[in-house]
Amino acid sequence: MDFDRRQLMVGLGALAAGSAVAALASTSREESNERNERFQQNGGDFSWTPHKLDPAECARVAYDGYWHKGYACGYGAFYSIIGVMGEKFGRPYSTFPFSMLEANKSGVCDWGTICGALYGAAASFALFWGREERKPLVDELFRWYETTKLPIYDPGAQATGYKGHLPATAVGSILCHISVSKWCYANKFEATSTERSERCGRITADVAFKAVEILNAKIDAGKKFSGSLPAQDSLTACGACHSTPGEETNWSKTRMDCTPCHSGSPAVQNKFENHP
Numbered sequence: 001m002d003f004d005r006r007q008l009m010v011g012l013g014a015l016a017a018g019s020a021v022a023a024l025a026s027t028s029r030e031e032s033n034e035r036n037e038r039f040q041q042n043g044g045d046f047s048w049t050p051h052k053l054d055p056a057e058c059a060r061v062a063y064d065g066y067w068h069k070g071y072a073c074g075y076g077a078f079y080s081i082i083g084v085m086g087e088k089f090g091r092p093y094s095t096f097p098f099s100m101l102e103a104n105k106s107g108v109c110d111w112g113t114i115c116g117a118l119y120g121a122a123a124s125f126a127l128f129w130g131r132e133e134r135k136p137l138v139d140e141l142f143r144w145y146e147t148t149k150l151p152i153y154d155p156g157a158q159a160t161g162y163k164g165h166l167p168a169t170a171v172g173s174i175l176c177h178i179s180v181s182k183w184c185y186a187n188k189f190e191a192t193s194t195e196r197s198e199r200c201g202r203i204t205a206d207v208a209f210k211a212v213e214i215l216n217a218k219i220d221a222g223k224k225f226s227g228s229l230p231a232q233d234s235l236t237a238c239g240a241c242h243s244t245p246g247e248e249t250n251w252s253k254t255r256m257d258c259t260p261c262h263s264g265s266p267a268v269q270n271k272f273e274n275h276p
Protein backbone atom coordinates (compact mmCIF):
# COMPACT_ATOMS: atom_id res chain seq x y z
CA MET A 1 0.00 0.00 0.00
CA ASP A 2 1.51 3.32 -0.98
CA PHE A 3 1.74 6.16 1.45
CA ASP A 4 -1.16 8.19 0.09
CA ARG A 5 -3.53 5.28 0.19
CA ARG A 6 -2.53 4.37 3.75
CA GLN A 7 -3.05 7.94 4.87
CA LEU A 8 -6.48 7.84 3.24
CA MET A 9 -7.42 4.57 5.05
CA VAL A 10 -6.36 5.97 8.42
CA GLY A 11 -8.29 9.10 7.69
CA LEU A 12 -11.42 7.14 6.81
CA GLY A 13 -11.06 5.03 9.96
CA ALA A 14 -10.93 8.14 12.09
CA LEU A 15 -13.96 9.49 10.27
CA ALA A 16 -15.93 6.28 10.86
CA ALA A 17 -14.99 6.27 14.55
CA GLY A 18 -16.02 9.90 14.76
CA SER A 19 -19.45 9.24 13.30
CA ALA A 20 -19.94 6.23 15.60
CA VAL A 21 -19.36 8.51 18.57
CA ALA A 22 -21.76 11.03 17.08
CA ALA A 23 -24.37 8.28 16.66
CA LEU A 24 -23.95 7.23 20.30
CA ALA A 25 -24.23 10.81 21.47
CA SER A 26 -27.35 11.38 19.38
CA THR A 27 -30.51 11.13 21.45
CA SER A 28 -33.02 10.00 18.85
CA ARG A 29 -33.11 7.19 16.33
CA GLU A 30 -34.22 9.51 13.53
CA GLU A 31 -31.18 11.71 13.99
CA SER A 32 -28.84 8.72 13.94
CA ASN A 33 -30.46 7.46 10.71
CA GLU A 34 -30.28 3.90 12.08
CA ARG A 35 -31.71 1.36 9.57
CA ASN A 36 -34.70 -0.75 10.62
CA GLU A 37 -34.63 -4.49 10.90
CA ARG A 38 -37.31 -6.01 8.67
CA PHE A 39 -40.84 -5.25 10.00
CA GLN A 40 -39.35 -3.44 12.96
CA GLN A 41 -41.32 -0.36 14.02
CA ASN A 42 -40.07 2.61 16.00
CA GLY A 43 -41.37 2.27 19.57
CA GLY A 44 -43.17 -1.01 18.83
CA ASP A 45 -46.46 -1.83 17.08
CA PHE A 46 -49.66 0.02 18.08
CA SER A 47 -47.55 1.72 20.72
CA TRP A 48 -48.59 5.37 20.95
CA THR A 49 -50.33 6.54 24.12
CA PRO A 50 -53.90 7.79 23.57
CA HIS A 51 -55.15 11.00 25.18
CA LYS A 52 -58.72 12.03 25.85
CA LEU A 53 -59.97 14.88 23.67
CA ASP A 54 -63.02 17.14 23.52
CA PRO A 55 -65.46 15.74 20.89
CA ALA A 56 -66.94 19.16 20.09
CA GLU A 57 -63.50 20.74 19.58
CA CYS A 58 -62.40 17.83 17.38
CA ALA A 59 -65.60 18.00 15.32
CA ARG A 60 -64.86 21.63 14.47
CA VAL A 61 -61.23 20.78 13.58
CA ALA A 62 -62.43 17.87 11.41
CA TYR A 63 -64.78 20.17 9.50
CA ASP A 64 -61.99 22.72 8.93
CA GLY A 65 -59.56 19.90 8.04
CA TYR A 66 -62.02 18.65 5.41
CA TRP A 67 -61.82 22.04 3.67
CA HIS A 68 -58.08 22.61 4.32
CA LYS A 69 -56.50 22.61 0.81
CA GLY A 70 -59.30 20.25 -0.24
CA TYR A 71 -57.69 17.38 1.68
CA ALA A 72 -61.18 16.19 2.62
CA CYS A 73 -62.73 13.52 4.80
CA GLY A 74 -59.90 11.12 5.65
CA TYR A 75 -57.50 13.94 6.42
CA GLY A 76 -60.08 15.91 8.40
CA ALA A 77 -61.10 13.00 10.61
CA PHE A 78 -57.55 11.75 11.20
CA TYR A 79 -56.13 15.22 11.84
CA SER A 80 -58.94 16.03 14.27
CA ILE A 81 -57.66 13.20 16.50
CA ILE A 82 -53.91 12.75 15.94
CA GLY A 83 -53.25 16.30 14.73
CA VAL A 84 -55.01 17.75 17.76
CA MET A 85 -52.94 15.46 20.02
CA GLY A 86 -49.89 16.86 18.21
CA GLU A 87 -51.06 20.42 18.92
CA LYS A 88 -51.62 19.63 22.61
CA PHE A 89 -48.89 17.07 23.39
CA GLY A 90 -46.22 17.39 20.68
CA ARG A 91 -44.29 14.21 19.81
CA PRO A 92 -44.88 11.58 18.56
CA TYR A 93 -48.31 12.77 17.31
CA SER A 94 -46.82 15.93 15.76
CA THR A 95 -44.40 13.87 13.65
CA PHE A 96 -47.15 12.18 11.59
CA PRO A 97 -47.21 13.11 7.87
CA PHE A 98 -50.91 14.01 7.96
CA SER A 99 -51.30 14.75 4.24
CA MET A 100 -50.92 10.98 3.67
CA LEU A 101 -54.59 10.72 4.64
CA GLU A 102 -55.59 12.79 1.60
CA ALA A 103 -55.42 9.47 -0.29
CA ASN A 104 -58.78 8.65 1.32
CA LYS A 105 -60.61 11.54 -0.33
CA SER A 106 -63.81 10.34 -2.04
CA GLY A 107 -63.43 6.77 -0.84
CA VAL A 108 -59.75 6.52 -1.91
CA CYS A 109 -58.88 8.70 -4.90
CA ASP A 110 -62.50 8.99 -6.13
CA TRP A 111 -63.15 5.22 -6.11
CA GLY A 112 -66.04 5.51 -3.64
CA THR A 113 -64.92 2.64 -1.42
CA ILE A 114 -64.77 3.17 2.36
CA CYS A 115 -65.93 6.62 3.54
CA GLY A 116 -62.63 8.40 4.16
CA ALA A 117 -63.75 9.86 7.47
CA LEU A 118 -64.33 6.34 8.80
CA TYR A 119 -60.94 5.20 7.57
CA GLY A 120 -59.28 8.25 9.16
CA ALA A 121 -60.83 7.42 12.52
CA ALA A 122 -60.07 3.69 12.30
CA ALA A 123 -56.46 4.43 11.32
CA SER A 124 -56.07 6.75 14.29
CA PHE A 125 -57.33 4.00 16.63
CA ALA A 126 -54.68 1.71 15.14
CA LEU A 127 -51.89 3.93 16.45
CA PHE A 128 -52.98 2.89 19.96
CA TRP A 129 -54.64 -0.51 19.78
CA GLY A 130 -54.04 -3.72 17.86
CA ARG A 131 -56.75 -5.67 16.07
CA GLU A 132 -58.40 -7.39 19.01
CA GLU A 133 -58.93 -4.23 21.08
CA ARG A 134 -59.63 -2.01 18.06
CA LYS A 135 -62.38 -4.12 16.51
CA PRO A 136 -65.13 -3.19 19.01
CA LEU A 137 -64.27 0.50 18.49
CA VAL A 138 -64.57 0.19 14.72
CA ASP A 139 -67.78 -1.88 14.99
CA GLU A 140 -69.36 0.79 17.17
CA LEU A 141 -68.34 3.65 14.86
CA PHE A 142 -69.29 1.90 11.61
CA ARG A 143 -72.67 0.62 12.89
CA TRP A 144 -73.48 4.11 14.13
CA TYR A 145 -72.61 5.48 10.67
CA GLU A 146 -74.79 2.92 8.88
CA THR A 147 -77.86 3.68 10.98
CA THR A 148 -77.71 7.38 11.91
CA LYS A 149 -79.32 10.17 9.91
CA LEU A 150 -76.37 12.33 8.84
CA PRO A 151 -75.24 15.08 8.74
CA ILE A 152 -75.98 16.32 12.25
CA TYR A 153 -73.21 18.94 12.55
CA ASP A 154 -74.13 22.43 11.36
CA PRO A 155 -71.40 25.09 11.35
CA GLY A 156 -74.02 27.86 10.96
CA ALA A 157 -72.61 31.16 9.71
CA GLN A 158 -69.07 29.67 9.77
CA ALA A 159 -69.93 27.21 6.99
CA THR A 160 -67.20 27.04 4.35
CA GLY A 161 -69.09 25.50 1.42
CA TYR A 162 -72.84 25.90 1.72
CA LYS A 163 -74.53 27.87 4.52
CA GLY A 164 -77.85 26.63 5.82
CA HIS A 165 -79.76 23.48 6.67
CA LEU A 166 -78.98 20.24 4.85
CA PRO A 167 -81.29 17.20 4.90
CA ALA A 168 -80.13 14.17 6.91
CA THR A 169 -80.36 10.61 5.58
CA ALA A 170 -79.46 7.22 7.08
CA VAL A 171 -77.62 5.48 4.25
CA GLY A 172 -77.19 1.95 5.62
CA SER A 173 -73.64 1.69 4.31
CA ILE A 174 -70.10 2.66 5.20
CA LEU A 175 -69.16 2.93 1.53
CA CYS A 176 -68.60 6.39 0.04
CA HIS A 177 -70.41 5.45 -3.19
CA ILE A 178 -73.59 4.26 -1.48
CA SER A 179 -73.47 6.99 1.16
CA VAL A 180 -73.12 9.84 -1.34
CA SER A 181 -75.36 8.41 -4.05
CA LYS A 182 -78.25 7.59 -1.72
CA TRP A 183 -78.13 11.03 -0.12
CA CYS A 184 -77.98 12.76 -3.50
CA TYR A 185 -80.83 10.67 -4.94
CA ALA A 186 -83.01 11.04 -1.84
CA ASN A 187 -82.52 14.79 -1.67
CA LYS A 188 -82.00 15.62 -5.35
CA PHE A 189 -78.52 17.10 -5.22
CA GLU A 190 -75.83 16.55 -7.82
CA ALA A 191 -72.90 14.45 -6.58
CA THR A 192 -70.57 17.27 -7.68
CA SER A 193 -72.61 20.05 -5.99
CA THR A 194 -71.42 22.39 -3.25
CA GLU A 195 -74.21 21.02 -1.06
CA ARG A 196 -72.79 17.49 -1.41
CA SER A 197 -69.28 18.69 -0.54
CA GLU A 198 -70.67 20.52 2.46
CA ARG A 199 -72.61 17.45 3.51
CA CYS A 200 -69.41 15.37 3.49
CA GLY A 201 -67.57 18.09 5.47
CA ARG A 202 -70.30 18.00 8.10
CA ILE A 203 -70.27 14.19 8.17
CA THR A 204 -66.49 14.34 8.71
CA ALA A 205 -67.24 16.44 11.81
CA ASP A 206 -69.94 13.95 12.92
CA VAL A 207 -67.57 11.01 12.51
CA ALA A 208 -64.84 12.85 14.45
CA PHE A 209 -67.26 13.65 17.28
CA LYS A 210 -68.39 10.02 17.54
CA ALA A 211 -64.86 8.64 17.16
CA VAL A 212 -63.57 10.85 19.99
CA GLU A 213 -66.47 9.79 22.23
CA ILE A 214 -65.46 6.18 21.52
CA LEU A 215 -61.76 6.97 22.10
CA ASN A 216 -62.54 8.59 25.45
CA ALA A 217 -64.78 5.71 26.51
CA LYS A 218 -62.07 3.22 25.51
CA ILE A 219 -59.45 5.08 27.58
CA ASP A 220 -61.80 4.89 30.60
CA ALA A 221 -62.86 1.27 30.12
CA GLY A 222 -59.55 -0.22 28.96
CA LYS A 223 -59.78 -3.87 27.90
CA LYS A 224 -63.36 -3.98 29.24
CA PHE A 225 -64.65 -1.62 26.51
CA SER A 226 -67.65 -2.95 24.62
CA GLY A 227 -69.83 -1.10 22.14
CA SER A 228 -73.53 -0.37 22.59
CA LEU A 229 -74.72 -1.25 19.06
CA PRO A 230 -75.52 -4.90 18.28
CA ALA A 231 -74.65 -6.61 15.00
CA GLN A 232 -77.13 -5.80 12.22
CA ASP A 233 -80.06 -8.24 11.83
CA SER A 234 -78.88 -9.21 8.33
CA LEU A 235 -75.35 -9.95 9.50
CA THR A 236 -76.73 -12.35 12.10
CA ALA A 237 -79.41 -13.93 9.86
CA CYS A 238 -77.49 -14.22 6.56
CA GLY A 239 -74.25 -14.80 8.41
CA ALA A 240 -75.63 -17.98 9.99
CA CYS A 241 -75.05 -19.66 6.62
CA HIS A 242 -72.72 -17.29 4.77
CA SER A 243 -70.25 -16.23 7.47
CA THR A 244 -70.08 -19.26 9.73
CA PRO A 245 -66.98 -21.46 9.56
CA GLY A 246 -67.81 -25.03 8.61
CA GLU A 247 -70.98 -24.10 6.63
CA GLU A 248 -70.73 -25.10 2.96
CA THR A 249 -72.06 -21.61 2.07
CA ASN A 250 -69.44 -19.77 4.18
CA TRP A 251 -68.58 -17.39 1.31
CA SER A 252 -69.26 -13.90 2.64
CA LYS A 253 -66.51 -11.84 4.19
CA THR A 254 -67.89 -8.61 5.62
CA ARG A 255 -69.41 -6.98 8.68
CA MET A 256 -71.42 -4.55 6.55
CA ASP A 257 -75.22 -4.64 6.52
CA CYS A 258 -76.16 -6.92 3.58
CA THR A 259 -79.43 -5.08 2.95
CA PRO A 260 -78.54 -2.27 0.51
CA CYS A 261 -76.91 -4.70 -1.90
CA HIS A 262 -78.86 -7.96 -1.54
CA SER A 263 -82.45 -6.91 -0.77
CA GLY A 264 -83.50 -6.59 -4.42
CA SER A 265 -84.37 -2.92 -4.11
CA PRO A 266 -85.01 -1.05 -7.40
CA ALA A 267 -81.50 0.41 -7.28
CA VAL A 268 -79.82 -3.00 -7.52
CA GLN A 269 -81.96 -4.41 -10.35
CA ASN A 270 -80.44 -4.83 -13.82
CA LYS A 271 -79.89 -1.39 -15.35
CA PHE A 272 -78.17 -2.72 -18.48
CA GLU A 273 -81.49 -3.61 -20.11
CA ASN A 274 -84.71 -1.62 -20.50
CA HIS A 275 -83.22 1.34 -18.73
CA PRO A 276 -83.38 4.94 -19.90
Ligand code: HEC
Pocket residue numbers: 234237238239240241242249258262
Ligand atom coordinates in the same frame (compact mmCIF):
# COMPACT_ATOMS: atom_id res chain seq x y z
C1 HEC B 1 -80.28 -21.20 5.74
C2 HEC B 1 -79.05 -20.81 5.10
C3 HEC B 1 -79.02 -19.50 4.35
C4 HEC B 1 -79.35 -18.26 4.81
C5 HEC B 1 -79.89 -17.88 6.18
C6 HEC B 1 -79.06 -17.34 3.73
N1 HEC B 1 -78.58 -18.01 2.67
FE1 HEC B 1 -77.86 -17.20 0.95
N2 HEC B 1 -77.55 -19.05 0.19
C7 HEC B 1 -77.76 -20.23 0.87
C8 HEC B 1 -77.47 -21.33 -0.02
C9 HEC B 1 -77.61 -22.81 0.34
C10 HEC B 1 -77.06 -20.75 -1.24
C11 HEC B 1 -76.66 -21.47 -2.49
C12 HEC B 1 -77.79 -21.54 -3.42
C13 HEC B 1 -77.32 -22.00 -4.77
O1 HEC B 1 -76.23 -22.52 -4.88
O2 HEC B 1 -78.06 -21.73 -5.71
C14 HEC B 1 -77.12 -19.32 -1.06
C15 HEC B 1 -76.77 -18.41 -2.03
C16 HEC B 1 -76.66 -17.04 -1.82
C17 HEC B 1 -76.12 -16.10 -2.78
C18 HEC B 1 -75.49 -16.40 -4.14
C19 HEC B 1 -76.41 -17.09 -5.10
C20 HEC B 1 -77.60 -16.28 -5.41
O3 HEC B 1 -78.68 -16.83 -5.33
O4 HEC B 1 -77.48 -15.08 -5.68
C21 HEC B 1 -76.24 -14.87 -2.22
C22 HEC B 1 -75.82 -13.55 -2.83
C23 HEC B 1 -76.85 -15.05 -0.91
N3 HEC B 1 -77.09 -16.38 -0.71
C24 HEC B 1 -77.11 -14.02 -0.04
C25 HEC B 1 -77.80 -14.18 1.15
C26 HEC B 1 -78.25 -13.09 1.96
C27 HEC B 1 -78.03 -11.63 1.67
C28 HEC B 1 -78.89 -13.65 3.02
C29 HEC B 1 -79.64 -12.94 4.14
C30 HEC B 1 -80.76 -12.12 3.70
C31 HEC B 1 -78.80 -15.10 2.88
N4 HEC B 1 -78.18 -15.37 1.71
C32 HEC B 1 -79.27 -15.98 3.81
C33 HEC B 1 -78.13 -20.37 2.17
C34 HEC B 1 -78.56 -19.36 2.98
Ligand code: HEC
Pocket residue numbers: 175234235238239242251252254255256257258259260261262
Ligand atom coordinates in the same frame (compact mmCIF):
# COMPACT_ATOMS: atom_id res chain seq x y z
C1 HEC C 1 -71.88 -3.09 -0.81
C2 HEC C 1 -72.72 -4.11 -1.36
C3 HEC C 1 -72.72 -5.45 -0.70
C4 HEC C 1 -72.89 -5.75 0.64
C5 HEC C 1 -73.06 -4.80 1.78
C6 HEC C 1 -72.88 -7.18 0.72
N1 HEC C 1 -72.71 -7.72 -0.51
FE1 HEC C 1 -72.59 -9.67 -0.94
N2 HEC C 1 -72.04 -9.22 -2.82
C7 HEC C 1 -72.12 -7.97 -3.39
C8 HEC C 1 -71.72 -8.05 -4.78
C9 HEC C 1 -71.68 -6.90 -5.77
C10 HEC C 1 -71.41 -9.39 -5.00
C11 HEC C 1 -70.93 -10.01 -6.30
C12 HEC C 1 -72.11 -10.39 -7.11
C13 HEC C 1 -71.68 -10.96 -8.42
O1 HEC C 1 -71.28 -10.20 -9.27
O2 HEC C 1 -71.72 -12.18 -8.54
C14 HEC C 1 -71.63 -10.09 -3.75
C15 HEC C 1 -71.43 -11.45 -3.56
C16 HEC C 1 -71.91 -12.16 -2.48
C17 HEC C 1 -71.95 -13.59 -2.40
C18 HEC C 1 -71.42 -14.56 -3.45
C19 HEC C 1 -72.52 -14.88 -4.44
C20 HEC C 1 -72.30 -14.42 -5.83
O3 HEC C 1 -73.31 -14.42 -6.56
O4 HEC C 1 -71.21 -14.07 -6.25
C21 HEC C 1 -72.54 -13.92 -1.20
C22 HEC C 1 -72.86 -15.30 -0.68
C23 HEC C 1 -72.83 -12.67 -0.55
N3 HEC C 1 -72.42 -11.63 -1.35
C24 HEC C 1 -73.43 -12.54 0.69
C25 HEC C 1 -73.47 -11.36 1.41
C26 HEC C 1 -73.87 -11.26 2.77
C27 HEC C 1 -74.35 -12.42 3.62
C28 HEC C 1 -73.74 -9.95 3.13
C29 HEC C 1 -73.98 -9.33 4.47
C30 HEC C 1 -73.33 -9.97 5.60
C31 HEC C 1 -73.28 -9.24 1.97
N4 HEC C 1 -73.12 -10.11 0.95
C32 HEC C 1 -73.04 -7.87 1.91
C33 HEC C 1 -72.47 -6.81 -2.76
C34 HEC C 1 -72.62 -6.69 -1.41
